[in-house]
Amino acid sequence: MKNIFFAFFITMALTLGFANVSKAQSEDDLVEICGMIAGDATFLKDFRIRLDAGDPPPIQRFSVILRKGIKYRFSVCNSKDYEGKVVLQLLDNNRLLATTYIVATGTDYPSIEYVCTRTGAYHLFFNFRDGKPGLAVGLLSLVETM
Numbered sequence: 001m002k003n004i005f006f007a008f009f010i011t012m013a014l015t016l017g018f019a020n021v022s023k024a025q026s027e028d029d030l031v032e033i034c035g036m037i038a039g040d041a042t043f044l045k046d047f048r049i050r051l052d053a054g055d056p057p058p059i060q061r062f063s064v065i066l067r068k069g070i071k072y073r074f075s076v077c078n079s080k081d082y083e084g085k086v087v088l089q090l091l092d093n094n095r096l097l098a099t100t101y102i103v104a105t106g107t108d109y110p111s112i113e114y115v116c117t118r119t120g121a122y123h124l125f126f127n128f129r130d131g132k133p134g135l136a137v138g139l140l141s142l143v144e145t146m
Contacts, residue, residue: 077136
């Protein structure tokens, strides 16, 4: 009986002792958080970004096909476990169409909306400000048909 009580006591102590250990954010956790930021928009695709520190800052690129007459929302979420803050840039043939970070004002946006005016390939460039290491997720969502 003493052995059963002792085993139960040790099990409970270990369970309660490790219950307060903080967990790192996974990419799946970030997708969920980003989905909440995206709001009532329809989820289309996620982009998982993990970059090391670098000078110049490393860039991760993705290509997407967007359709004319659709309003899209691009949302970004940073991991709290890394100091890097993600920047998303939407480009069309090397022309910047939208970004989540305005350098002139230092303003950072968790999401941006873009009304597509031409069906075709667009490019998403992700990097972390100041070349810091980071983990982030970007979401592409459909807001409405215009």
